[in-house]
Amino acid sequence: MSLFDHKISELHEFLHNKEVKVSELVDEAYQKISETDGKVKAFLTLDEERARKTAAELDGKIGSPEAENVLFGMPIGIKDNIVTKDLRTTCASKILENFDPIYDATVMEKLHKEKTITIGKLNMDEFAMGSSTENSAFQITRNPWNLDTVPGGSSGGSAAAVAAGEVPFALGSDTGGSIRQPAAFCGVVGMKPTYGRVSRFGLVAFASSLDQIGPITRTVEDNAYLLQAISGLDRHDSTSADVEVPNYVEALKGDVKGLKIAVPKEYLGEGVSEEARQAVLNALKVLEKLGATWEEVSLPHSKYGVATYYLLASSEASSNLARFDGVRYGYRSPNATNLEELYKKTRSEGFGDEVKRRIMLGTFALSAGYYDAYYKKAQQARTLIKKDFDDVLEKYDVIIGPTTPTPAFKIGEKIEDPLTMYANDILTIPVNLAGVPGISVPCGFAGGLPLGLQIIGKHFDESTVYRVAHAFEQATDFHNQKPQL
Numbered sequence: 001m002s003l004f005d006h007k008i009s010e011l012h013e014f015l016h017n018k019e020v021k022v023s024e025l026v027d028e029a030y031q032k033i034s035e036t037d038g039k040v041k042a043f044l045t046l047d048e049e050r051a052r053k054t055a056a057e058l059d060g061k062i063g064s065p066e067a068e069n070v071l072f073g074m075p076i077g078i079k080d081n082i083v084t085k086d087l088r089t090t091c092a093s094k095i096l097e098n099f100d101p102i103y104d105a106t107v108m109e110k111l112h113k114e115k116t117i118t119i120g121k122l123n124m125d126e127f128a129m130g131s132s133t134e135n136s137a138f139q140i141t142r143n144p145w146n147l148d149t150v151p152g153g154s155s156g157g158s159a160a161a162v163a164a165g166e167v168p169f170a171l172g173s174d175t176g177g178s179i180r181q182p183a184a185f186c187g188v189v190g191m192k193p194t195y196g197r198v199s200r201f202g203l204v205a206f207a208s209s210l211d212q213i214g215p216i217t218r219t220v221e222d223n224a225y226l227l228q229a230i231s232g233l234d235r236h237d238s239t240s241a242d243v244e245v246p247n248y249v250e251a252l253k254g255d256v257k258g259l260k261i262a263v264p265k266e267y268l269g270e271g272v273s274e275e276a277r278q279a280v281l282n283a284l285k286v287l288e289k290l291g292a293t294w295e296e297v298s299l300p301h302s303k304y305g306v307a308t309y310y311l312l313a314s315s316e317a318s319s320n321l322a323r324f325d326g327v328r329y330g331y332r333s334p335n336a337t338n339l340e341e342l343y344k345k346t347r348s349e350g351f352g353d354e355v356k357r358r359i360m361l362g363t364f365a366l367s368a369g370y371y372d373a374y375y376k377k378a379q380q381a382r383t384l385i386k387k388d389f390d391d392v393l394e395k396y397d398v399i400i401g402p403t404t405p406t407p408a409f410k411i412g413e414k415i416e417d418p419l420t421m422y423a424n425d426i427l428t429i430p431v432n433l434a435g436v437p438g439i440s441v442p443c444g445f446a447g448g449l450p451l452g453l454q455i456i457g458k459h460f461d462e463s464t465v466y467r468v469a470h471a472f473e474q475a476t477d478f479h480n481q482k483p484q485l
Contacts, residue, residue: 003028004168005482008222011168012070015062022062022073022117023055029075029119032166036485039147041139042161044080045088046120051075054117061115070225071114077161077170080121081128081204082213084108087118091204092136093126095324095331095350105202106237107171107213107230114229119167122157126352127321128175128206130154131424133182134415135354142411143186144483145449149408152182158216159186163483169217169226173203175210176309177403177428180440183216184403184452187442187481189223189469190216192428194460195435196241198227199234205320207313208239210432219479220441220470224248227462243460251463252470257291259468260396264299267401267427276402279444279451284400286475287468294400297392301384305430306422308385310358311365311378312433317355318362324350357418382433389434393458398468402427403440403452427454437462441469442478450478 003011003025014020030048037043058073066072078084081091083101085108090096104112111118125135133141133156143151144164151160155172159182162170172179174192183190191214198213205211215226231245263284268277284294326332326346333345351359365374392399404427414421431438436459443453453472457465473479 002032002165004032004165007219008070008074008168008225011074012072015067015073018062022058023052025073025075026051026055026117026119029167032164036164036166039142039485040144040160040164041141042122042157042164042166043077043120044090044092044123044138044157047087047118051117051119058115066115069114071116071229074116074169075119075167076111076116077119077122077158077167078108079124079155079158079170079172081124081173082107082171083202083204084118084121087121089121089204090138091127092124092138093351093355094137095346097137097331099330103202106199106234108202110230122161122170124157125154126355127204127317128154128173128178129317129354129358131177131181131421132414133157134411135352137352140411143408144485145187146408148410149449150185150411152185152408154178155216156182159183159188159190162186162188162216162218164485165482169215169222171213172216173211173213174432175206175313176432177425179214179216180403180428180438180452180454181425183440184450185408187450187478187483188216188218189220189439189441189479190214191223191227191439191462192431192437193227193231193462194437196239197231197243197437197460197462199237199240201234201236207316208320209316210313220466220473221249221252223439224252224466241460246463248463248466251467253467254471254474256287256468256471259292259398261287261292261294262297262392262396262399263294264302264399264401265296266299266302271423271426272402272405273446275407275444275446276405276451280400280402280453283443283453283472286472290471290475297396299388299392299430301381301388302430304381305385305433306426308378308381309429309433310361310422311374312382314358314362315365315375316362318359318366321355321359326350354418385430386434389430389436393436397464399456401454403454407446407449407451431456435459437465439465439469441473443472443476444478
């Protein structure tokens with residue numbers, strides 16, 4: 001049995017009782033990576049030298065007050081669009097292939113305070129644009145459950161590394177489902193917090209009004225510990241919210257008596273596979289047994305979610321990615337003879353196809369003459385989508401549905417057809433547009449591949465989302481299943 005089969009709280013006990021050293025946890029991570037990452041390809045960069053040095057220092061602090069904290073000495077993987085001081089951050093793009101940041105993202109500072117150890121940076125879809133991690137400029141990550149299938153995206157490396165047992169937990173980012181969809185495909189737990197709960201400072205921006213950093217872990221309890229550590233107000237990020245951070249672990253009571261669940265009929269309708277539908281209905285039966293009640297509701301504007309999202313996210317991306325021009329940092333085209341060529345060639349050589357596609361779409365939507373027809377309309381549709389959620393969550397505690405319409409698909413199956421790929425995010429995107437929290441927890445299998453249950457809550461009410469997720473997890477055995485690599 002691997003050390004990482006234990007929950008974080010158990011590993012903390014082992015450290016506390018001096019049964020395990022921090023350096024042994026770090027050894028375990030690198031050992032596991034050397035055994036499995038050749039197949040899975042989750043990591044882009046390893047920070048081995050620094051990790052081992054930090055581990056040796058922390059070994060000397062076991063037993064001190066510093067070591068009381070649960071995350072002390074825990075190895076963690078970081079998605080490669082979160083900047084890490086002196087550790088290469090590429091966003092899986094050629095344009096940043098040699099970028100070594102000079103500062104840490106706020107979430108990294110918070111993790112350093114907790115004394116976690118960064119194992120390395122994880123693969124993703126370039127600039128977080130994609131749902132399969134096939135859009136990385138460096139390698140294709142594979143799903144540990146079946147190496148011929150995708151791990152999901154864009155945080156595919158983060159979910160695959162946790163599922164393969166290379167690290168106990170990882171950070172991802174979620175703009176339209178990029179934490180929850182890979183978590184569902186890889187059979188792990190992924191949380192997208194409320195917009196504003198976690199600082200975005202140091203997260204390389206894709207769509208600033210939608211992006212949120214969140215944890216990917218093996219269990220709900222581990223997830224709660226990690227979110228606790230990274231949440232809170234940050235003076236560097238004007239969109240982070242000044243809302244008290246509750247103790248999430250205390251919310252895990254296992255009790256959902258009297259809880260009211262809403263199940264949107266749109267989330268179980270056409271396009272959702274029979275297996276995914278059945279897994280959700282079975283999950284609802286489990287929650288009923290525990291004393292919750294559910295009713296069918298409607299989120300009528302969800303059907304506009306995908307179109308709204310791709311217009312808004314691409315518009316924001318076209319402005320956010322204008323900074324990558326080869327002038328101050330990153331890739332610079334060697335074939336340019338003047339300034340105009342420098343911009344053109346750097347960007348056309350440095351960006352991948354999907355990123356170019358979205359920049360073009362966004363630039364078009366924001367251009368004179370089309371702004372009202374597209375961008376403005378999409379903003380109006382977003383308001384209606386948010387109102388749907390507000391209306392339902394006024395009457396119910398949580399909304400439940402599948403995380404994805406199907407289990408993981410084969411590598412190469414959808415890459416040529418961007419629209420089918422986009423439609424895959426139909427169940428996760430509305431949650432980002434509304435800014436509410438959502439979690440994916442394992443809830444079944446189809447053809448040997450995991451399926452995810454999505455639990456959506458009210459603004460800043462991650463505690464209730466965790467409570468329901470934890471009660472479901474404790475009543476089922478899906479979280480204990482592991483891929484055989």
